[in-house]
Amino acid sequence: MGDYTAEEIYSIFLMQSFSGVSLLCIYVLMGLGLYIIFGQMGVINMAHAEFLVLGSYTMCLFSDFVVESVPALTNFYIVLAIPLSFIIAFGVGYIVEWLLISRLYKRPLDTLLATWGLSLFMQQCFRTFFGAREKSATLPEWLLGSVAITETVEIPASGLVLLALTLLLTFGLILYTKKSKMGLRMRATTQNREMTNALGINTKMTDRITFAIACGISGIAGAFFTTIASTSPSAGTNYIVDSFLVLVVGGLGSLFGLFVSGGFLALLSSILEFFMTGSLAKVWLYLIIFIVLMKFTKGLFSDNVREK
């Protein structure tokens, strides 16, 4: 390290921590939709990763469309693509809840199997309609550049947008669950379905909207993942394990826990990947998670720890 000045080391440190923060954001985005579906509704959605991929495909196709038909919009289409991927994932989620999930609320393990079937089905849909090849979105130039904070510190623009998006989605979600009428209904339904029903709230509709919103959020997350990696029909299998683990480690039903465990996993995996190859780092990451969960079987911040 002899050749570096203190300032340079400081900048490297800053940039590295920022890339760690980006990783945290990715983990949180992966887990956010599941936080509602799994953490709040108690439904396990193995097709969760496919909703991420659905968002990614929306983004890719929309960018293709914009570049070909309306090149003038190339720099700003992301602003449109993100709501669009929300709407599409929301719609698909709505239909899925109506046809499939609503019949299985009393059988959680069966939901897991049925949604696995759904994920196979969706994967094949992607393969048939969008082709088996990997796809990536044409990104606007400003997203590919980086922002120079000082002379030596440069931060990638996409990372900043990622951070902003994560914070925005999280705060939006908190506002929705804590302040809005629908959020109140959602929490009431989660706590006591019969009572909520008796009070004249349409719990079925509440479930449907909640599930669809969670899918929509996953869609947004997926749309943003196109800035990091390309998309293929089976890309979901890369996300599925990580997104469930980040939720389980944090403790089901705790948004704060989701952030902490996202940070924990990001920190761990960057440290591990510094010392060894990618797949071995994964092995150690999972092993450490298993050991942590052996001690904290309910996750780091489980619901009852917080409330009682």
Place this chain on the structure above:
Amino acid sequence: MKDKYLSGSAGQIFYDRVFKNKEGLVGFLILAVILFVILPLSLDTFRLNMTGKYLSYAFAAMGLVMCWGRSGILSLGQGMFFGIGGYCMAMFLKLEASDPESTKIQTTPGIPDFMDWNQVTELPWFWYPFKSFPLTLALILIVPVIVSTIMSFFYFKGRVSGVVFAILTQSMVACTWYLIVGNQGYFGGINGITDLKTLNGWDIKTESAQTTLYFVCVAMLLVCWIISRFVSETRAGKVLLAQRDKETRVRFSGYNLTVFRIFVFGFAAILSSIGGALFTLQVGFMSPNLIGIVPSIDMVIFAAVGGRESLIGAVYGALIVNSAKTMFSEAYPTLWMFLYGATFILIVLYLPKGIAGLYTDKIKPLIFKSKDK
């Protein structure tokens, strides 16, 4: 009424536990006849070998019936144990295939070829036990028990169950997959362990050997079926069944559920491991993609299609799903995935007890209609 388990000879007790009644015996005999007589007579060696491959998945499916259907512990990680058995067998066969004579062109003769390619110059310590066949067979039975106990003890003790445990077992499979892929020099990486030729000098690639292996596989399957039936009729099996339906009640009756759960999880692990070992013998190679996340869930699908509470159903489930997969995916690969996904959703929605449930709820009343009334 006399307690039938206290009176009666050992043979009678055995009969009562394993077959329960005539119907159980007939079901077992039909399966045995199909597997031992009808299939070998009607299929050529190639197809028979494939059937043998499907049957080795049936071991894992039977394990799932024991631990998921009858005990309520869904494991998405059977692939890991299937892999342990498969890799143990593959390591033994690989060591036999890479004797110093046939590997003399390598820089280090006498070690498996992929080690040589990856600049490993000495046989790693954990490969040594696989030089001996009896030790390999023992390890196929012991390693899954050790791994499953370590992996489940703290979780069952901390009352992790249901969905979260399923997710954890899935992560374990992912972990195993990365472990094998990451250690190319020790486990052959993504290519797996290939070029397995002989078992104690006996060429396993010939047609007669493959037929023999098929019969070995069927015999093992039937033995495992009998053991599983016996276990599920013991008191442990009944406690497990009871805790599936009313967990708190069993706990308050004074049972320590951790022990029972670890037992059944380990039992399922052994069954999968045996299946994996037979798989390697019949297919002639082992690779991480055969034991990853997707194959593990496939095993759950076999059990679900066959009927999650029926051990015989699991065998039929593995046979039917796999044959359908082979037939359809050869002709219409695209259609197959749609069909597979959709069938699975429909079975979960409308036939939660699978084919076995179809039999007990629909066909049986038709046959025995006159008797009931």
